[in-house]
Amino acid sequence: MSKLEPAPVGRLQLIDRILGKKAEDSGSAAAAPVRRASGARRIPDAWTRFDRHPAYESMLVSKAASQRLGLDNPFFRVHDGRAGAMTRIDGRDYLNFASYNYLGLAGHPQVDQAAKDAIDRYGTTVSASRLVAGERPVQRDLEQALAQVYGTEDCVVFVSGHATNVSAIGHLFGPKDLVVHDSLIHNSVLMGIQLSGATRRAFPHNDVDALDRLLGDLRGRFERVLIVVEGIYSMDGDMPDLPALIDLKRRHHAFLMVDEAHALGVLGEKGYGLHEHSGIDGRAVDIWMGTLSKTLSGCGGYIAGERALVEQLKYAAPGFVYSVGIAPPLAAASLAALTLMRAEPERVARLKQRGQFFLRQARAAGLNTGLSQGYSVIPVILGSSLKAVRLSNQLFDHGVNVQPIIHPAVEEKAARLRFFLSSEHTEAQIVETIGLIQQLA
Structure with a gap:
């Protein structure tokens, strides 16, 4: 029909x-x-x-x-309090695996105080586009700090993570260009490509050889070519081969963009992301994209790269030019979180330890964790949307909050529970959760 x-x-x-x-x-x-x-x-x-x-x-x-089928809706539950390893819903405390608070910095006293101080000084909003109404120092301080993390010349912050990909890709590329992306890439990238009018092609997940063949066939037909991957894939918790991608993009004269939404604060000893994890100079990647809403305890997105890239986006990308500048308390909160991340690398080490522990426990229990490498994201694949929703509700009844990912967000055979790990989770909480899954599944 x-x-x-x-x-x-x-x-x-x-x-x-x-x-x-x-x-x-x-x-x-x-x-x-x-x-x-x-x-x-x-x-x-x-x-x-x-x-x-x-x-x-x-x-x-x-x-x-x-x-x-007697299934309660597991979505849009109302939480009372901060998004941490524990949460409170309808007056009851729950062990929480449905938060991006990877380093436990959301609600940290220094982060909260930075936001409060920014409100006292600047108010809750800058009320207009930065291009026409000017900037506040905290906005540029955040961008320069992010550029330092990636070793790039500059950075620009947008007010929405999703809109960052949509506006950047939609502005930088056009009908004469080609964008190739991993088959598991985020929706925001797909929407950006659609807006751009560029030709779109997907390559099998993390298959660099297939990407090489695809570019070998198509590169000569287009002007600009962009390759887009994620630093950590938000559904599966694995990562790409960055050195191989850099070699490939150089050979095929293409741009490389890495979406670091789930990788900043997670990968590398200092949490600097995929380039630190891979031992690669950040300048080897053309476009670094990330979000402020996860490790950095704010809301928004950013693009880091060479100055020509950043200036073009600041002066011409519709999602920046025609949007209000990032709110000062959000910029201040993210800057404070980034400062804490850099000063306390033990948070990153603890997150990695908890993620690896969860992965080992889950596999020992015979659970299907798919491609996850045991960092911030670990799925438990159940192969049925019905099973995923039912198990999510059963765990909720036992005091564990974890969300199901069901069709059409993933293929029906890949329906799952998706666990987000935090440096605040304890080994005892992880053991308890794995035991409950074994008991209920």
Whole structure:
């Protein structure tokens, strides 16, 4: 059935029952008026209503199926307090594996105080674009500190991590260009490519040889070529071969972009990310992208690289030029978190130890952890969305908060629970959690 065709009567009647609507008010195929537009095309009533949007209908049907199976909705639970190794929901404390607070810096007294001081000095917002209304020192201080981490000439901070990829890729590349990406790349990269109008090709996950062949076939047909990978893959917890990618991008005269959202604060002895982990000079990668909402306890994203790249984005990328500058308390919080990360590398070491311990315990228990290398992200693959939601709810009943990742976010056979590790988790908590999974799965 085409997305432009009204849904079948039976499905609409089911949705009507879910919404509690009467058939005559439902706009179902039997009762829906058909409107004639000025161009004489007959427009079904369903095409003018959000409650008949195909995506919304699919969501309602999925909800109804979950209700029939007695499954509670594990999403959008309300937490009271900071996002740490423990959380509080509906007055009960839970062991929490659903937070990106990798180094335990969200809620750290120095981070909170930096945000409060910034509010006292600058207020909660700068109220306009930095290009037209000027900057605050804390914004540039954060960018320069991030550039130092990567060893690059400069850095620019955006107000949204997702929008950073969308705007940067969408602005830098165009219809005469090619963007090739790992098959497991984040949605924000795909949206950026779509916006750019560039030709898009995916290569099998972490298969550098396949990427080499693809570029060998296609490189000569395009002007600029961009290769995009992640520092740590957010669903699987593994990483690419950075030295091999750098060699490949040089041979094929391409740009290389690495999304460090889940790698900063996690990889390398100091938490500097994939380049430190790989022993590579950060200048060997053309575009470093990252987020402020995970290790850095704020909200936003950044691009680090050569000055020409950064200046172009600051003066011309729509997601920066036409957006308000990052809020001072968020910039201050992220700068304080980055300062703590650099001053206390023991947090990074402890996170690595906890991740490796979780991975060993899970594998010893016979759990399928997929490709994870035991850093910040470790999946437990169950192979069924139903099993993933059910086990998530069962663990929640036993005081463990972990989210299911289900179809269509992943293939049905790859449905999973996704565990985010923190330096604050203890070995005892990990042993308890693995034991519960064995008991309940």
